[in-house]
Amino acid sequence: MITFPNAKINLGLNITAKRPDGYHNLETVFYPVPIEDALEIHVLNNSTDKKFALHQAGMEITGNAEDNLVVKAYLLLDKEFNLPPVDIHLYKHIPSGAGLGGGSSDAAFMLKLLNERFELKLTDEKLEEYAATLGADCAFFIKNTPTYAEGIGNIFSPLSLSLKGYQILLVKPDIFVSTREAFSLVRPHEPEYSLKEIITHPVSEWKEQMVNDFEASVFPQYPVIGEIKEELYKNGAMYAAMSGSGSSVFGLFAPDITIPDINFGERSFVFKGKL
Ligand SMILES: C[C@@](CO)(OP(=O)(O)O)[C@H](O)COP(=O)(O)OP(=O)(O)OC[C@H]1O[C@@H](n2ccc(N)nc2=O)[C@H](O)[C@@H]1O
Numbered sequence: 001m002i003t004f005p006n007a008k009i010n011l012g013l014n015i016t017a018k019r020p021d022g023y024h025n026l027e028t029v030f031y032p033v034p035i036e037d038a039l040e041i042h043v044l045n046n047s048t049d050k051k052f053a054l055h056q057a058g059m060e061i062t063g064n065a066e067d068n069l070v071v072k073a074y075l076l077l078d079k080e081f082n083l084p085p086v087d088i089h090l091y092k093h094i095p096s097g098a099g100l101g102g103g104s105s106d107a108a109f110m111l112k113l114l115n116e117r118f119e120l121k122l123t124d125e126k127l128e129e130y131a132a133t134l135g136a137d138c139a140f141f142i143k144n145t146p147t148y149a150e151g152i153g154n155i156f157s158p159l160s161l162s163l164k165g166y167q168i169l170l171v172k173p174d175i176f177v178s179t180r181e182a183f184s185l186v187r188p189h190e191p192e193y194s195l196k197e198i199i200t201h202p203v204s205e206w207k208e209q210m211v212n213d214f215e216a217s218v219f220p221q222y223p224v225i226g227e228i229k230e231e232l233y234k235n236g237a238m239y240a241a242m243s244g245s246g247s248s249v250f251g252l253f254a255p256d257i258t259i260p261d262i263n264f265g266e267r268s269f270v271f272k273g274k275l
């Protein structure tokens with residue numbers, strides 16, 4: 001059985017407070033984008049002691065198999081349901097350390113895949129509970145629809161927002177930003193404008209109102225990331241921003257314009273598509 005975990009972008013991200021547990025309260029809007037990994041499982045029929053084998057292709061992921069979030073997702077449900085052993089095939093296309101939630105998406109889609117394949121009959125709400133233990137933004141990928149998130153990024157309200165038809169140009173330079181480090185460099189504060197309100201305004205107004213608080217700490221450290229954002233605006237983006245804690249930057253373009261060809265360098269990951 002195969003599934004295609006997709007990435008997300010953050011539309012706005014306000015970091016409002018540091019909590020006693022070291023995490024940060026924030027508000028953001030998660031929006032799914034059609035950049036996809038491929039994830040497949042086969043039941044292992046041979047009598048081996050091993051519960052899983054992970055086969056990886058595409059972009060490299062740092063860490064051992066046990067650290068991979070698809071394995072963590074499998075082991076989480078295995079503990080509860082004693083699942084059959086599986087072969088896991090993961091083709092990695094979503095860049096890591098990009099603020100695109102690729103690892104979280106793989107984990108959430110693994111939970112959904114196992115639920116379906118082994119008829120575990122878990123509801124979305126239950127799957128979200130499991131997902132939340134694997135990463136702050138992981139539960140978003142269970143329903144995978146536009147979502148306003150608050151708390152540590154794990155308290156969700158659905159949004160009726162649709163950007164259908166808009167074009168997206170997303171660039172990830174060859175820079176890995178650590179989410180943990182990015183948080184440590186931010187000075188939390190209450191936002192000037194409420195994100196819930198801004199998101200109801202036309203996209204053409206977002207540039208003046210919607211911010212990603214990570215940009216103020218990440219751009220000075222990695223000026224290239226800020227330059228990509230400027231380049232997207234110069235080439236006609238209606239709204240451009242870094243996604244999550246970076247390092248990817250996206251531009252939203254009107255449905256009917258032709259986006260010029262821009263050279264972001266050979267080492268950058270570039271995706272152009274429609275939302
Ligand atoms: C902040 C966001 C916004 O989308 O960044 P991106 O990962 O997308 O860039 C995400 O919610 C991130 O979610 P996720 O990447 O799952 O974070 P986790 O693995 O849970 O946390 C990584 C580290 O970030 C810090 N962290 C995370 C979330 C939060 N609300 N406050 C924090 O301070 C903690 O130091 C934690 O150890």
Ligand SMILES: Nc1ncnc2c1ncn2[C@@H]1O[C@H](COP(=O)(O)OP(=O)(O)O)[C@@H](O)[C@H]1O
Nearest residue numbers: 062068069096097098099100101102103104106
């Ligand atoms: N299936 C996976 N895909 C990508 N990264 C993974 C995966 N499993 C574990 N990781 C680890 O998670 C970290 C963050 O990756 P990812 O979630 O893709 O980025 P981001 O948090 O920027 O969206 C990486 O350092 C990687 O080692």
